[in-house]
Structure formats: structure tokens, C-alpha cells
Amino acid sequence: MSPAVDAVLExxxxxxxxxxxxxxxxTRPLYWSVRRELxxxxxxxxxxxxxxxxxxxALLVHGATMPSHMPGMLANDPAHAGTASVSYRVGGLLVLxxxxxxxAFYCLEALSSERRDRSVLxxxxxxxxxxxxxxxxxxxxLGVLPLITVAxxxxxxxxxxxxxxxxxxxxxxxxxxxxxxxxxxxxWTAMLYGVAIMMLWHAPVYGFLLxxxxxxxxxxxxxxxxPLLALGVVEKLTMNTxxxxxxxxxxxxxxxxxxxxxxxxxxxxxxxxxxxxxxxILGSADLWLGLAFAALCLAAAARLRRQREPG
Amino acid sequence: MACIEARxxxxxxxxxxxxxxxxxxxxxxxxxGIIGPNGAxxxxxxxxxxxxxxxxxxxxxxxxxxWTERDRLMHDVAFIxxxxxxxxxxxxxxxxxYVEGVHPRFDRARAEEFLAKTDIRRDGxxxxxxxxxxxxxxxxxxxxxxxxxxxxxxxxLGLDILYRKQFYDSLxxxxxxxxxxIVVTTHQVEELQDVLTDLMFMDRGRIVLDCxxxxxxxxxxxxxxxxxxxxxxxxxxxxxxxxxxxxxILLFDGVDRRELxxxxxxxTPGIAxxxxxxxxxxxxxxxxxx
Numbered sequence: 001m002s003p004a005v006d007a008v009l010e011x012x013x014x015x016x017x018x019x020x021x022x023x024x025x026x027t028r029p030l031y032w033s034v035r036r037e038l039x040x041x042x043x044x045x046x047x048x049x050x051x052x053x054x055x056x057x058a059l060l061v062h063g064a065t066m067p068s069h070m071p072g073m074l075a076n077d078p079a080h081a082g083t084a085s086v087s088y089r090v091g092g093l094l095v096l097x098x099x100x101x102x103x104a105f106y107c108l109e110a111l112s113s114e115r116r117d118r119s120v121l122x123x124x125x126x127x128x129x130x131x132x133x134x135x136x137x138x139x140x141x142l143g144v145l146p147l148i149t150v151a152x153x154x155x156x157x158x159x160x161x162x163x164x165x166x167x168x169x170x171x172x173x174x175x176x177x178x179x180x181x182x183x184x185x186x187x188w189t190a191m192l193y194g195v196a197i198m199m200l201w202h203a204p205v206y207g208f209l210l211x212x213x214x215x216x217x218x219x220x221x222x223x224x225x226x227p228l229l230a231l232g233v234v235e236k237l238t239m240n241t242x243x244x245x246x247x248x249x250x251x252x253x254x255x256x257x258x259x260x261x262x263x264x265x266x267x268x269x270x271x272x273x274x275x276x277x278x279x280x281i282l283g284s285a286d287l288w289l290g291l292a293f294a295a296l297c298l299a300a301a302a303r304l305r306r307q308r309e310p311g
Numbered sequence: 312m313a314c315i316e317a318r319x320x321x322x323x324x325x326x327x328x329x330x331x332x333x334x335x336x337x338x339x340x341x342x343x344g345i346i347g348p349n350g351a352x353x354x355x356x357x358x359x360x361x362x363x364x365x366x367x368x369x370x371x372x373x374x375x376x377x378w379t380e381r382d383r384l385m386h387d388v389a390f391i392x393x394x395x396x397x398x399x400x401x402x403x404x405x406x407x408x409y410v411e412g413v414h415p416r417f418d419r420a421r422a423e424e425f426l427a428k429t430d431i432r433r434d435g436x437x438x439x440x441x442x443x444x445x446x447x448x449x450x451x452x453x454x455x456x457x458x459x460x461x462x463x464x465x466x467x468l469g470l471d472i473l474y475r476k477q478f479y480d481s482l483x484x485x486x487x488x489x490x491x492x493i494v495v496t497t498h499q500v501e502e503l504q505d506v507l508t509d510l511m512f513m514d515r516g517r518i519v520l521d522c523x524x525x526x527x528x529x530x531x532x533x534x535x536x537x538x539x540x541x542x543x544x545x546x547x548x549x550x551x552x553x554x555x556x557x558x559x560i561l562l563f564d565g566v567d568r569r570e571l572x573x574x575x576x577x578x579t580p581g582i583a584x585x586x587x588x589x590x591x592x593x594x595x596x597x598x599x600x601x
Binding site: 029039119125 | 358361362363364365381382383384385386388389390391392393395396397398399400401402405408409410412413414415449453
């Protein structure tokens, strides 16, 4: 990402022109712009964390209300085949979905809320370029949120594992079989890969939403959704086809089939490392076209931020 | 080098002309007040200088084009657009962290010093502070920036008289040092009279008066004319006439002080009085900022 590097070096450009004044302190506009997004939008980390806490609590409640199930479920008794991994899968999936929703809503608000409350006049009074600002906002769904997600999922699964382990020990059973079945480290490696791919695949979605947010005066969510919906409906009515719908679905979910060899039903999706297919997804033109589209959207959003009258 | 230089600066919104090709030159070390009715183009002119709005014509601020070089220009320019622009979720400590993190000329110790004189708490949120406190916070941030140009657009709007007085006192005593330039617009003209070095009246996108305060004080004179001299006074061509306690107060532009002294009590008029005379009352019928 060369724009990011440029942005960080931005103050250096001013150094040569300082003249007789004191040498300016080192500044990090991109870093602090990301920090300010986190100050303003605390849901970025609160939402994944609360879902993680919810998943762990749900397991605890489940265990407490159905104590007879616990030993078999946790120890992977043949009668409960695969159930041990279910709580890990569901917990992880919940956090991933939450992240996507948080990211989408964040993008829709990112550039319109600062215009609405006129704080854009304060941000623009500081030596931070529109490019750096837009880049910082794009860093939230493309960098910060995936990392928080991975951390939240790892924490959730560790918590579930610890609870299971304590329960098994109390019941006088060994923990080793459970650990052996779960392959948590492999699971995490696969998840890290999955989240990274998902983030790249969804980049054009986030770029588009940021652009809409920079363009729409209000109700950015309607401007983002209605045109696609209208196109889909018109297409269905006039030609009885569903290209728009399948295009949207493909852009939201298509990464999964390309990034992983689809496992058989009862297997854990992320678990087997030999099911990762990085070659296929990285060789996909759709991934790169999407990234190019995302870059265009961000460039346009930076331009719009400069041009839009405040208020 | 002039701090701000504009030639044929023009800006339209649809069919409304906000700036009708103005020429202007502000030297370094001046305090310029731009006075005008709502919709005169003051805010638009300032926004053009700050790179917040595109414009036609030539404009250079500290030797830069504000539209294409806003982020670099902001190393040397600080501005307060109006008191309400600090976001409500921002904490005082976060505001300090952020400005320190992005602005090479921000002196945090200085900002802390200003804040220590106020009731503002470090962990306070903008949304929980009074309008006056938000203005104080914004001023503390801006005054801790070693800028060459400070632009203030209605900085005291909605503040009570104590805050307004404090605001201009801090600005003059703690900030202004003759190597900096300040441009300010306001409706509260009477508070600015002793602060300004230069004065500019704008009306309907044009500059209708542009002069230094020293020139202002020799050029414009107000005479409370004794009734027996009324006809003689009118013969000298006053630019404005009003009645106060049954006596005529005549405003003259460029008439010799000794000549006027014979007609009654001569004094320097307030900016507001000259403004009314020059711009006229019909301008107020327009209304609507921008």
C-alpha cells in the first residue's frame, strides 16, 4: 500500500520549508486518524467482544441446564459425534458475521457523519490530507476489524476450551482427547487465512459503501441498497433473470468456495489445513478486479471529501 | 510577501453570486476584520482561503494555492470555523492527543497552560460542555499552534459577554505578536474596534470598504451638530445622518476635523455606525448566510 507509506511521510514534505521556525515534531497523521475512528466508533471493538462474551455465556448456560449432555458432548462421545466442535464453529461464525455488519455500517457513516455534525471543519483545520483521512477510514474494515475479529474468536474459543477442560476435570475425565480432536492452532491458522481472504474479497464492498457515505447527504444506507435492489427488481420483471442478485451474492459469499475446498458436511470448516486453496483464490481475476474497484472508490471518496461543501 | 492575496476571486452557488470577483491583499502582522450582513460572502471568502471550497480567480495564502495544497497549508494556518465544530464524542485528552499527533507545530504544554485557567476537565467530553467551554477548548488548541495565519469565522457567536471578552483578551495578550496575521469575521463589531488594524466591509459578494484602522479614524468623523449649524453641516455632504435625543448626528467621510469642530462635538464613530452608512440598511432585507 504505497499511499499509506506516503501519508506517513507526509510531514516530512513540510520539513524543508520550515525556515527559521523550530524544527517540527514528528507526526503520524495516519496512525492518529485511525485512533480517532476508534474513539468515535467504539462499536468497532465492543460489538465483536460482546458477541464473544455472549457465545461463551451461552455455552455456560447450556452446560448448566443440560448437565447430562456435557460429558459426552465435551469428550466427543460417538453418540454426540462432532458436537464438541459445534460450539467453536458457531461462536466463531457469530463473531465473523458481526464483524461484517459492523464494518458495513461503519463505512456508511464514516464520511457522512463528520459532514452532518460539521466536525469536518475541525478535522480539515489540521494538516491531514483527505487521502490520509479516507485511507484511515478504509483501514478500519480492511485492517483493524479483521484483527479484532481474529483476536475475539481466538479468545472465545480459548474460553470455551477452558470451560470444557475444567468441566471434564471436575467430572474426572481426561482433557487430552478433546484437545487432540480440536486442533485449535490449525483452526486459528485457517481462520487467519480465511479472515484475510474475506477482507480482500469484501474490499470493493467497503470501498463502495465509503464512497456512498462521502456522496450522500443523508440516509447513505438507502443510497447504497436501493439502486441495487431496484436494478434487481427491474431485471427480474423485464427479463426474468437474476444476474444482479447473483452478482451481489457472489461478492458477499463467493470468497468461501474459492478460498477453501468445500468440506464434507460434518467436518469443521476451518480445521483441515489441507483444505485451504490459496492458489485458487489468489489466481482469481475477480479478487483483483474487486481490489482495483476498491482503490478507485477510495480515490473518488478522497476527491469528494475535498469538494463537498461542509454542512 | 503578502499573507493573503486574491485577484478576481469569484464563487457562485447555482445562480447566486457569493463572491463577485474580489481583489484583496492582507500583509503579514495585521488583524483584519471582515464585516458584512448575512449573505455578504464573508464565510465563502474565508472558506476559499482555507481550501474548503473551490473558486474562480487567483488566490494565494502564504504563497500556496489553498484548494490544491490545503493539508500543507494547514501547517501554517489555524482556523476556528464556528464554535460548534468540535465533535460531541471527543474528550479533551483525545483532542490534545490528536492535534499533537498530527500537527508538527502544536505545543501541548501551552495548550495545557490555557486549559488550566479554565474549568475544563481533561476527561470531559465536548458533548457535556457548555458552548463557552467548547469555545475555550477550541481556542486553547488553536493558540497552542505556532501558526502564521489564524482565521476566525464568527468565533464568539452564541457566547455570553464574559466569554466574548475573555476570548479577545486571550487572543490579543497571549497569541498575537506582530509576526502572525489574524483574519476575523463577526457581527459583534463593537468588540473588535480596538482590536483590529484593518477593516473590510463586504456586501453582496463585493468589498465596499477596505482601509486601515488609522485611516478609518482620520477618514470618518461623526459630529453631533448644534441645531444652528445644521444647514452648514449638511452642505459639507455627510454620508449619513441620524437623530439622537433630538440632535442630528452627521457622519462625514474625508472632511477635515477642524472644519467639523466648528459645527459641534466631533468624535470617531463606531464601526457599526460607519457600516450602516456605507452598506445601508437595504442590505439587511436579503438575509440568509451563504
